[in-house]
Amino acid sequence: MNIDFANLTQAYKEHEEEFQKVSLEVMSSANYILGKETDEFEHNLGKFVGNDFALGCSSGTDALLLAMMAMGLKSGDEVITTPFTFIATAETIACLGAKPVFVDIDEETYNIDVSKIEEAITKKTKAIMPVSLYGQVADMDEINAIAKKHNLAVIEDAAQSFGATYKGKRSCNVSTFGCTSFFPAKPLGCFGDGGAIFASNEEDYQKIKAMRVHGQVERYTHHYIGMGGRLDNLQAAILNVKLKTYENDISRRQAVAKKYSDKLSDNIIKPTIKADRTSVWAQYTVRVKNRDRIQKELKESGIPTAVHYPIPMHLQKCFVYLGYKTGDFPISELCAQEVMSLPMNPYLDEAEIDHITSKLNTLL
Incomplete structure (x- = not known):
């Protein structure tokens, strides 16, 4: 049995006719950038999340850049974030000349450890950027309270958690930004690159709307330094189709995760989801000893796995200049050595889940 990790082929087949229809409509209209499909998608995004200040953009990376540009982040400023994440989180901070300041993670959720944030705040700190890793929202109430106390912005990196809930509110609607x-393998993925940014007020919304088109407020009139960060109409049209059934996709992902948790041995460290929130299960990530051996044997049984993420940010060569060293963030370093993501998509059936869990259980 060979199992597909994300099964993007089935995701396409499920809506094939509608995908073809809307794609042809966009192409025949010859209106490819910021057209009616994007307007419709932004309206649908706002309705889904419960935040009217929704804007599509060219990628999740550019969404982070736009948020920090809108808040006026500049060279020498500091942003507190986690070292256990994808490179884009810290990379975007550095791209603007600011300094990523890392705080270790909570070992159960893999999200930033809120008890360690305040000690990392300095006079140069301008924002906190928590990552809602693997599909579960970070501890936003505590983070927002710290930010309010110190007059900081909060930017939720929700690249993996779109659709998840936190105390009844949607991810992307629980912070300043x-x-x-919508990278193809995300729970809600398009057919290329795409992303979205959600502001918490009209002023920031209008600024970001201009900044994603080179700071332009009307044709050839530029009030801000911006970027080319637009979402194209083809991706918006695809996402409009997928968003209609996204709630069902989330439910199916949650059902797969529950079966994993029920069937996997207690000898393995399984994901922990806090009672006051839900996950969209961008990944189902376990922790194992002897990971290389286990991955190899699973692969030989037709079971693909992935490691999200093998090297924490503070140990990446590109961040040597920050002066961190091995041992600075022990929980992140430990998890980086042990985490392993199993196949996760809405289409995994009982037989596939049984094959994965039974094989993994024998290897522990």
Whole structure:
């Protein structure tokens, strides 16, 4: 049995006719950038998340950049974030000349450890950027309270958590800015690159709307330094189709995750989801010893796995200049050595889940 990790082929087949229809409509209209499909998608995004200040953009990475540009982040400023994440989180901070300041993670959720944030705040700190890793929202109430106390912005890196809930509110609607990604393998993915940013007020919304088109407020009139960060109409049209059934996709992902948790041995460290929130299960990530051996044997049984993420940010060569060293963030370093993501998509059936869990259980 050979199992597809994300099964993007089935995701296409499920809506094939509608995908073809809307794609042809966009192509025949010859209106490819910021057209009616994007307007419709932004309206649908706002309705889904419960935030009217929703804007599509070119990627999750650009969403983070736009948020920090809108808040006026500049060279020498500091942003507190986690070292256990994809490179884009810290990379975007550095791209603007600011300094990523890392705080270790909570070992159960893999999200930033809120008890360690305040000690990392300095006079140069301008924002906190928590990552809602693997599909579960970070501890936003505590983070927002710290930010309010110190007059800081909060940027949720929600690239993996779009659709998840936190105390009844959607991810991307629980902070100053919410940023997400529609990379094809995300729970809600398009057919290329795409992302969205959610502001918490009209002023920031209008600024970001201009900044994603080179700071332009009307044709050839530029009030801000911006970027080319637009979402194209073809991706918006695809996402409009997928968003209609996204709630069902989330439910199916949650059902797969529950079966994993029920069937996997207690000898393995399984994901922990806090009672006051839900996950969209961008990944189902376990922790194992002897990961290389286990991955190899699973692969030989037709079971693909992935590691999200093998090298924490503070140990990446590109961040040597920050002066961190091995041992600075022990929980992140430990998890980086042990985490392993199993196949996760809405289409995994009982037989596939049984094959994965039974094989993994024998290897522990």
